Amino acid sequence: MPLRKYNPHYDPLVDETPGCNTDYAPTYWVDSAGIQPEDDGTVSTDMSVDTVVIGSGFTGLATALFLAKEHHIEVAVLEANRLGWGCTSRNGGQAQLATGRLSRNQWLKKWGETTAKALHEEICQGFATFEAIIKDEDISCDLTDRGHLYIAHKPSILARLSRESELNNKVFSYNTEIIDTHRLRAEYVNEHHSCGALLEPTGLGVHPVKLAYGYARAARKYGAKIYTSSPVIAWEEKQDYHYLVTPKGIIKAHRVAIATGGYTHTSLSPYLSYRYMPILSNSVVTGVLTSGQLEECSIKTSMVMTDTRILRFYYRLLPDGRMQIGTRSAITGSDADNKKHYALLVDGLHRKFPALKSAPIDYSWWGWVDVSHDMMPRITQIDKKNIFYALGYGGNGVSFSAQAGKRMAQKVAGVFDSNLEKLPIYSSELPKHPLRPLRRPGQWLLYRYYHGLDSILP
Template sequence: MYDPLISAHPGGLSYPDSYWVDTAGEAPADDGPVQADIDVDVAVIGGGYTGLSAAYYLASEHNIDTVVLEANGTGWGCSGRNGGFALKAGGRLSYQKMIKRYGETMARRMFDEIFEGLDRVRGLIKDEQIDCDQQPDGHLWVAHRPRMMKAIHSEARFLKDFFDYDVDILSREELEKDHFTSDEAYGAMRFRDGFGVHPLKLAYGYHRLARAAGSRVHTNSPVIEWRREGKRHLLVTPGGVVRANKVICATNGYTSQQLHSKLKNRSFPVLSNVVVTRPLTDTELSATNFVSSDVITDTRTLRFYYRKLPDNRILIGGRSAITGADASNPKHNDNLINALKTKFGALGDLTYDYQWGGWVCVTFDDVPHIHEAEQDSVFYAIGYGGSGVTFSVQAGMRLAEKVAGKTQDHDLPVLRTAAPKFPFAPFRRVGQRALYHYYFARDEKA
C-alpha cells in the first residue's frame, strides 16, 4: 500500500477493491492524463473532496482558470474510501477542548465554520441533485460500556447549555425498539442531523460539478516533481509539465514528505480500515432488529464506526494498522469483524465481502488548517482527522476564497495559522503504537 511517509507520490495505482468502487457505477468523464505542457492560473494537486470542491468554487464563484491533477482516479484517496458519515464535525478536537484552547467567542466561530460544512454538503447534494444514496438524518453515539452513559449525559448537557442544541438520549430499551439490539450498547445519544452517503458517488458528483463549472480534471497525473521558474510553479507529471501561477495542495492524508517543504512533517497519516459484510439474511435482520439507517459510532477513544447499508450489509471501520506495509495483514480485518460479532452476538456466522483501508490526516494540534503557505502562491488544507466528509467542502470553498484574495475570516485559527510541525517527527509511529496500547486498555475496561 502507498505509504505517504515512505513513497514519493501515489501515482500508478488502481482503486482499492472496495464496496464503494463496486457500487458507484461508471466513473464520470474526465480530461484524461496530462499529455502535453499546460499553462494555467491555478493547479490543484489532489482529486478528492477538497480539490474538486476548490476547483468547483474557483471556477463557479471566482471565474478562475483551474486544473485538478489527480495521481490516480477521482476520489482514489480518502474521499472514495471513507465510511460515508456526513457529520457536523471537522478535525479531532472535542468542542469542550476547543473552548479551553481558543476561548468561548473564538470557539463559537470555529463551530460555526465546522457546522456550515454539513449545511454546505446537504445543500450541494440537494441543489445540484448529486446522486449519492443519501440516508435519512440520524447519528447514534452508542455507550459501549454502562459507565459511558455518564459521558453521554454530560455531553448532552453541554450541547444544550452551550449551543441550545437538542439531542435525544436513548435507553437500551429504546435503542432496541427503534434501531437495533446489540450486546454492547447500553444506551446512546442521538444527533438529529448527520447522515450516511455513498462517498465515491459523492466525489463523482463534485467532479461533475467542477467540470461543468469549467475546471479541468486530469486523472492519472501524479505530480512527480515541483520546480520553480521565477514566480511560476512547474508541476511535472509523467505526460507533461503544468505551469501555474498558484498551487493548491489538496493531498491531505496522501501528502508525501517530498511534495513541498512547507508541508513536510506537518501532518500525520493514520490508517483506518474498513470491512463490509455480506448482506444480512432475513433471520439475522430480525434477530438483531437492525432497522436503523443511522450512522453509528461507539464511545471508545479508538472508536468503531458502523452503519447498515441500503442493501443490508454492515460497514464497520476503525483504526488498526500503523504502516502501509502492514495494512494488508488479515488480522486487521479480523479485528473489525470480531468487533462486530461482539456487538451483535446473533451474527456469529457473519463473513465479509470487502475490505480496504485509507490514510486519515491528523495534525499536531488536532484541528484542520487551511493555509496560505507562500503568499499569493501556495495554499493547502489538511487535518480533518476522521471527519472530513463535510469539512473538506467547507475547506475547498475557503481555499478558493483565499486564492481569489477574498478571505474575510482571517482571524479564525483554522484559516490563519500554518499546521504546526510534529516534534520528533521520525518517531511519530513509535508514539502512535504506544498510544494505541494505552487507549485500547482504557477503552476495554468494564
C-alpha cells in the same frame, strides 16, 4: 497508459508518490457506484493554467467546483491515480457535524467560548454547504436517515455523554439528546455492547464514490479540468510561477491548492514536512444480511453510528442490506494486510452484532487518514506565497471537505472574509511535530494505551 495494480502496502511516509494510474482499493463503494464520469485524461503536454489543485478527493473537487463556479478562475485538478482514489473512495461515508478530532468541550478549554461558538457555527455552515452542493447539483448518493448515534460502549461513558449533551444544548444551542439502552434497542438498534447513546440531529450517510463522481461532474460543468493519472512528481517555484512536473508534461500555474489528504507524500512540498500524520483506517462490508440476521440486530434506522471508544468503530446498515464497519488499523503500510487488523475489526462487528457471525465478509480495504498534530485541520495559505492547503481533518472530512473547498477557493481568489481569520483553522499553519523519528513508535504506544482504556477500565 496501462492501469497499475492496486498496491495494498502504499505508505505516504515511505513511498515517493501514491503511484500513477493505480487501480482503486477494492471497496464496496467503487463496485457499486455505477459508471465513472468522464475526465480530461492524462496531462500529455506542457500547459499553463491559473490555478492547479493537487488531488481529486472531496477537498480537491470541491475547491475546483467553487473556483470555477463562484470565482470564474481557470482551474486544473491533477490526480495521480483515478478520480477520488484516496480516502474519498475508501471512507465510511459518515457526514458528521465535526472536523478534526477535538470535542466541543476541548475547543472551549483551548480557545474560550467566543471562538468555540464561532467554530461550531462555521461547521454548521459547512454542513449546509455540503448539503447544498448535493441538492443544487442534483447528486444522487444514497442519503440515509438524518442524525448520528454516538453509542456508549460502557455504562460509565453515559455520564460523560450526558455532560456533552448538556454542553451542546446550553452553550452551542445544538439540541442533542441522551437515549437510554432500552429506547436505543427498541427504536434504533440492538447493539450488544451499547449502554445508551447521544443522538445528534445532524448527520447523514452518503455513498462516497457516487458523491465524488457528482462533485467531478459539477466541477467540469462549470469549466474545471480534471486530469487523472497525472501525479505531481516534482515542483519548482520560479519568480511568480509554479512549475508542476507530471510524467508527460509540466504545468505552469500562478497558484496551487494542495488537497492531497492522507496521501500527501513527504517529497510533495517542503512546506508540509512533518506537519501531519497519516493514520490507517480499515473497513469491511458484509454480504447482504438475511431477514433472520436483520431481525436479531433489530436495526430500524439507516442512520450513521460510531461508538465511544478512543479507537472508535464506525458502522451502519447500507441501503442494500449489508453492514459496513470500520476502525483504526495498522501503523505502517507494510503491515496493512496483516490478518490481525482484519480480525480485530471483524471481532468488533461480531461482539456488537453476534447474529452476524455467520455473515460473509464481501469487502475489506483500508486507507490513510490525515491527522494533524494538534487534532484540528487547517485551510490556509503558506507564508504569503500563492500556495494553499486544506489538510488534517482527522477522519472527519466527508462533510467538512465541502466547506474547506469553499474556503480554500475564497483564499485562492483573494476574497476570504477576514472575520473568519479569528478561527484557528483558517489563521495558522499545521504545527510541526517536534519528535519526528519517534512519531510511529509513539503511535504504537498510544494505540496500546488506548486499547487498554477502551477495554479494561469499567
